[in-house]
Amino acid sequence: xxxxxxxxxxxxxxxxxxxxxxxxxxxxxxxxxxxxxxxxxxxxxxxxxxxxxxxxxxxxxxxxxxxxxxxxxxxxxxxxxxxxxxxxxxxxxxxxxxxxxxxxxxxxxxxxxxxxxxxxxxxxxxxxxxxxxxxxxxxxxxxxxxxxxxxxxxxxxxxxxxxxxxxxxxxxxxxxxxxxxxxxxxxxxxxxxxxxxxxxxxxxxxxxxxxxxxxxxxxxxxxxxxxxxxxxxxxxxxxxxxxxxxxxxxxxxxxxxxxxxxxxxxxxxxxxxxxxxxxxxxxxxxxxxxxxxxxxxxxxxxxxxxxxxxxxxxxxxxxxxxxxxxxxxxxxxxxxxxxxxxxxxxxxxxxxxxxxxxxxxxxxxxxxxxxxxxxxxxxxxxxxxxxxxxxxxxxxxx
Numbered sequence: 001x002x003x004x005x006x007x008x009x010x011x012x013x014x015x016x017x018x019x020x021x022x023x024x025x026x027x028x029x030x031x032x033x034x035x036x037x038x039x040x041x042x043x044x045x046x047x048x049x050x051x052x053x054x055x056x057x058x059x060x061x062x063x064x065x066x067x068x069x070x071x072x073x074x075x076x077x078x079x080x081x082x083x084x085x086x087x088x089x090x091x092x093x094x095x096x097x098x099x100x101x102x103x104x105x106x107x108x109x110x111x112x113x114x115x116x117x118x119x120x121x122x123x124x125x126x127x128x129x130x131x132x133x134x135x136x137x138x139x140x141x142x143x144x145x146x147x148x149x150x151x152x153x154x155x156x157x158x159x160x161x162x163x164x165x166x167x168x169x170x171x172x173x174x175x176x177x178x179x180x181x182x183x184x185x186x187x188x189x190x191x192x193x194x195x196x197x198x199x200x201x202x203x204x205x206x207x208x209x210x211x212x213x214x215x216x217x218x219x220x221x222x223x224x225x226x227x228x229x230x231x232x233x234x235x236x237x238x239x240x241x242x243x244x245x246x247x248x249x250x251x252x253x254x255x256x257x258x259x260x261x262x263x264x265x266x267x268x269x270x271x272x273x274x275x276x277x278x279x280x281x282x283x284x285x286x287x288x289x290x291x292x293x294x295x296x297x298x299x300x301x302x303x304x305x306x307x308x309x310x311x312x313x314x315x316x317x318x319x320x321x322x323x324x325x326x327x328x329x330x331x332x333x334x335x336x337x338x339x340x341x342x343x344x345x346x347x348x349x350x351x352x353x354x355x356x357x358x359x360x361x362x363x364x365x366x367x368x369x370x371x372x373x374x375x376x377x378x379x380x381x382x383x384x385x386x387x388x389x390x391x392x393x394x395x396x397x398x
Contacts, residue, residue, distance in 0.1 A: 032274035039273050043283070050276075050283035053109040056120045058132075062161040066136030067154050069161045070108075075124050082122050083382035090127035096170045096196055096397035097129035099162050101155070101179035104299065105250040105292045108134045110176070113377055114284050119386055126390045128397070129166065133158035137247075137293045143240040146298030147306070148320040151185040159195075172197035172393060176376050177346065179203075180337075181307075184358070185318055187333055188326030195333045197396050199389050201376050202339060204346040206314040206353035207307055240297025250292040257345055258371070288373070316357035328357045335363040336392045338385055340375030364392065 012020060042049060062069040079088045100120070102108045111132060112120040123130050135154060138145060163169055171194060173183040180203025187195055204210050255262045265282075272278040312318045318326040335358055339351035348367065355365050368375050368384040375385055 094397035101175035103178035243297035
């Protein structure tokens with residue numbers, strides 16, 4: 001300790017209790033003010049330093065164009081902290097591997113967010129072989145890509161690469177939101193006997209039950225039919241390049257589903273900007289919603305008409321063009337569907353419909369706390385959604 005520090009300590013020791021408390025409060029305020037300014041400047045000059053997502057080591061086993069497939073490496077630790085729990089790392093691995101299927105708009109980092117809130121690390125610790133399909137970030141020249149491209153070409157190619165890597169046929173799919181829809185549509189099209197298990201999280205089936213948007217789709221159905229009949233206008237006849245939805249639009253729409261929550265989240269950040277750990281957690285989670293991918297025009301066409309207006313998923317028969325279709329009543333893989341009790345985007349009713357149309361003999365529907373993002377990666381997800389999925393998969397992955 002320097003002479004000046006020693007003198008200051010002696011000075012403080014002579015102060016009355018009240019004066020000492022006031023001095024220490026002032027010191028804390030000054031310390032936080034300096035940290036607040038320091039973090040604010042760093043967020044402007046080096047924002048990436050506050051984002052700690054996508055850190056779990058993996059190997060790319062396939063990459064071509066937009067599509068790539070990751071194989072996550074086994075954890076080296078003997079135990080890890082996920083949420084508020086310490087989880088021992090299981091060394092004996094389950095026979096059936098998992099392929100994680102993300103939604104198009106969200107970057108795959110949402111499966112591997114903060115180290116203590118990573119679904120990838122959780123599943124690795126539970127003894128699963130974990131793979132992930134990355135559909136990439138579509139650009140203008142990918143506007144033609146539609147539902148059939150993702151479910152009958154890209155996802156099957158990813159599945160084939162996993163099977164080649166594991167030298168086994170049996171496989172499970174775990175999909176979030178649109179990723180769950182892709183898994184179901186693929187299963188209904190492929191009729192693959194070696195697709196053992198499907199887990200969907202916050203995946204909408206009855207599009208006319210997805211809150212205000214569902215009511216709007218339902219109300220527009222008759223007017224759209226009249227437009228089709230008397231004008232010959234068909235969305236699928238439009239150039240898909242005109243229908244591309246930029247990533248920033250997806251981000252804005254998502255935030256507008258809960259404007260007060262977005263505002264409160266920002267105010268909380270301002271109040272806690274001095275706390276680096278808080279900022280790291282905030283900015284890492286925010287990267288999920290701020291850096292969304294574009295929707296290709298072909299997907300927009302399919303989801304507006306077939307999935308949205310026609311509500312094809314809820315009827316169990318999804319046209320895929322060129323004489324192809326997905327028949328969900330012919331799916332025989334075991335199914336677990338999880339919905340968020342507070343999800344305003346994919347309501348419980350919209351997700352529960354899967355139980356009526358999927359033909360699987362072994363199927364379950366469960367509820368977990370959280371909204372559309374929270375049920376998948378919120379603070380309660382490790383002890384609820386993730387635990388439900390892992391415990392359900394274990395006996396079916398032997």
